[in-house]
Amino acid sequence: MNTSSTSNTSCTSTSTSNTSFIGKEDRYNGIIVDSTSEPCKDIQQFYTKLTESLNEWNKKNKRCIWFKVNIKDSEWIPILTQNGFKFHHAKQTYLMLYKWLPSLELSNIPPYAHTMLGVGALVINEQTQQLLIVQEKYFIGQEPMWKLPGGYVEPGEDLIAAAIREVKEETNIECEFKSLITIRHTHHVMFECSDLYFVILLNINELINNNIIKCQRELLDCKWINIHDYLSLTNVSDLNKSFVQQYLLLNQLNQQQSNTTNSKSSLLLLNQTLQDHKQLQLKYQNQDVILKLNDLEDRTHLEYPLEEKAQIISGRIADIKLKANVAKTIQRNFTNILQRMKQDAIYFDSILLSLEKDARSQAKCLYRTTQLGQLATEYLDDRIHDYKRLEHAIQISMEERLKNIKLIKQDVKDTTKSEPLELDLDV
Known part of the structure; x- marks a missing residue:
């Protein structure tokens, strides 16, 4: 009985695979079918398998169905589009189509690389x-x-x-x-x-x-x-x-930041060196920098045995060497400080030069503006003077006209020797 059941299941699976596409499930409850993995012998077989597969996938509530159609199977494409499939993307050797099955759910298929x-x-x-x-x-x-x-x-x-x-x-x-x-x-x-x-x-x-x-x-x-x-x-x-x-x-911002950093480091180095120098001065202020061996022997000849005198002299020599190394260290530190200060001086000189150039440019601009303003003022004064002369000439002309009108009136009276005429002559 178990053998018969197994045989029936195998037949059903074989029958299903022959009449529908198997595909590959994705993690979104969809199916991906590749034409190179599941070829069809003719277009009729493809149409039949597609119809059966869509019915089966709808019953199983599958979401998105993908068909990767190789270029050699391009005859599938019209049938897929007639059954509601849409283009998603294409490469040189295949076209990818998809169909969203759920009717009550909006498609959330992402677009291809955009x-x-x-x-x-x-x-x-x-x-x-x-x-x-x-x-x-x-x-x-x-x-x-x-x-x-x-x-x-x-x-x-x-x-x-x-x-x-x-x-x-x-x-x-x-x-x-x-x-x-x-x-x-x-x-x-x-x-x-x-x-x-x-x-x-x-x-x-x-x-x-x-x-x-x-x-x-x-x-x-x-x-x-x-x-x-x-x-x-x-x-x-x-x-x-x-x-x-x-x-x-x-690049300009980086240079400014670098110069600022160098200036800060120079100040920090200067402060640190001065502190170190002060400590060394406090430490060695009551001792001679250079001690002569003869003086040491004179001071230790009567006080200590020979071995102790040798130890004292060795200690003093080591002390002298230490002081010499300290002096060299101080010299190196101050040399570094001087170099940094020279670099800062060059940097600030360039800034001052730029400011000086900018000031000169502004001064030239202001001077030119002043010149233009003076010229404009002189031009305005000339025009005012011209207008005043013109006004004076017009006034004299009007007075001459009034005199002429009076003479004309008198001539008219003398000529008519009758009742004077009323003339309306406007000036």
């Missing part, structure tokens, strides 16, 4: 303070733009490795990672994906002969250029200029 990663390499030659820039062979617009070397990150590749690889491929320059400068995040770029662009600071490897060899396939030109000269070029995008300006700003 962000692309790119790197831009800001390559600096620290000895010459020059920047490595390239012009791409294929471009949009009237002229090619000068930009940073870089490109997209390959699958499974680290960001730093991608930046170093892009520079090597485009220019043959060997680089080493130094730091991350900035990140740019934008949307709806290639394939309507979002885009993350990492700008990475690289230094050239000085142990290797770094001669530029242009990539003929991708580049039109590449060269080294002074950083500030690059910012003054016209055929450079605002985005690339902002990357370089961000580097200059970070």
Whole structure:
């Protein structure tokens, strides 16, 4: 009886596997079917197995059904779409389709990878303070733009490795990672994906002969250029200029922080050395720095035996050596302090020079403004004087007109010798 039951179960399983897809369960109570693992001999068999499988998966309350269709089984795709399957993503050799089965539950299928990663390499030659820039062979617009070397990150590749690889491929320059400068995040770029662009600071490897060899396939030109000269070029995008300006700003902040740290360390070293020097002075202030052996022998000749005198003299010699070492230590410390103070003096001199230049610029601006104000005042005074002269001339002209009108009235009266006429002559 057990044998018969086992035989029936085996037949049922075989029958089911022949009429429906087995697939592989995922951790979300879904099924993944791979066309290479469960092929069909013809399209009719596929249609039959799909129909039976969907009925069975609905009864078992499965959630999402995935079909990974190999390119050689692409004839499956129209039938799957007719049965409610949607495209999820595609690779070079397969297409992934899915169908959400629960009717009372919203689909929570995540979209396929929607962000692309790119790197831009800001390559600096620290000895010459020059920047490595390239012009791409294929471009949009009237002229090619000068930009940073870089490109997209390959699958499974680290960001730093991608930046170093892009520079090597485009220019043959060997680089080493130094730091991350900035990140740019934008949307709806290639394939309507979002885009993350990492700008990475690289230094050239000085142990290797770094001669530029242009990539003929991708580049039109590449060269080294002074950083500030690059910012003054016209055929450079605002985005690339902002990357370089961000580097200059970070570099300036790092230098200021380094100078501040050096100044603080110099002050700490000075205070510590002065404290040590004070302690040494207190310790040895009642002893001679240099003791002559003859004086020691005179003082110990009558007081101590020969062995004790030798021990005393040895102790004094050791004491003298200790003092000499202490003096050398103090000298080294003060030498270090003087060097630090010289560096600080140079740094503060540069600051004072910058402030002096700024003051001169402001003074020139103020002087020029004063000149312009004086010229404007003189011009205004001239115009006022002209208007006054014009006003005086008009007034004299009006008086002449009044006199002429009076004479005309008198002539009219004399001519008519009759009743005077009423003339309305307005001035």
